[in-house]
Amino acid sequence: MNITAAEFVMSNSDVKKCPKPDKPEYAFIGRSNVGKSSLINMITNNKNLAKTSSKPGKTQLVNHFLINKEWYLVDLPGYGFAKVAKNTKQRFSRLIFKYIESRPNLVNLFVLVDSRHEPQSKDTEFMEWLGINGIPFSIIFTKADKLTKRKLAENLEAYKKVMLESWEEMPPYFISSSSNGLGKDEILNYIEETIKT
Numbered sequence: 001m002n003i004t005a006a007e008f009v010m011s012n013s014d015v016k017k018c019p020k021p022d023k024p025e026y027a028f029i030g031r032s033n034v035g036k037s038s039l040i041n042m043i044t045n046n047k048n049l050a051k052t053s054s055k056p057g058k059t060q061l062v063n064h065f066l067i068n069k070e071w072y073l074v075d076l077p078g079y080g081f082a083k084v085a086k087n088t089k090q091r092f093s094r095l096i097f098k099y100i101e102s103r104p105n106l107v108n109l110f111v112l113v114d115s116r117h118e119p120q121s122k123d124t125e126f127m128e129w130l131g132i133n134g135i136p137f138s139i140i141f142t143k144a145d146k147l148t149k150r151k152l153a154e155n156l157e158a159y160k161k162v163m164l165e166s167w168e169e170m171p172p173y174f175i176s177s178s179s180n181g182l183g184k185d186e187i188l189n190y191i192e193e194t195i196k197t
């Protein structure tokens with residue numbers, strides 16, 4: 001898939017005000033600072049579409065973007081970063097869960113995890129919750145440029161091992177870097193394939 005048009009539609013703190021769920025939707029979710037907004041900018045070839053920051057907690061609202069006039073891409077606030085105040089964390093996770101539960105048009109949730117880290121229970125528990133609730137998701141291992149190929153392969157194996165303790169098979173997954181464009185084609189192809197079905 002080629003992205004030829006990416007437009008900001010609206011930001012919401014109230015999921016009821018999000019656009020009518022009349023188009024296929026793909027959302028990016030994960031811990032604060034994992035690189036959700038940067039990845040959105042990378043795959044849409046637009047450095048300024050989603051706001052990014054080196055400080056966690058930058059994205060605070062549900063942000064809808066209309067892609068190629070035919071599907072929605074959604075940037076969400078992050079969950080569970082230690083340096084974000086407790087009440088902010090709670091507000092973000094309420095918003096995230098309400099968002100997921102209110103979008104019948106959600107085709108796939110991309111759960112982003114930092115490829116440098118060992119599996120974190122915040123992420124694996126969240127994915128278990130998605131499984132129980134029948135929400136389709138795939139994983140994106142981000143910031144792959146920050147480690148060697150060898151270390152990346154090791155971390156991936158370790159992640160798979162932990163996932164296979166709760167899952168019969170590894171969910172679809174991608175490896176990305178917003179600095180060098182790694183993963184872009186694979187992620188866009190996956191969207192193209194799933195949007196039709």
Ligand code: GTP
Pocket residue numbers: 030031032033034035036037038039051052053054055056057058059060076077078079142143144145146176177178179
């Ligand atoms: P919140 O909105 O706070 O939840 O964060 P986010 O997940 O949207 O992260 P964001 O895209 O704002 O990126 C956080 C920081 O990580 C920024 O300083 C980015 O430049 C950096 N970053 C994101 N992706 C990558 C990547 O693939 N490689 C490298 N080296 N840095 C990245």
Ligand code: MG
Pocket residue numbers: 036037038051052058059075076077
């Ligand atoms: Mg963000």
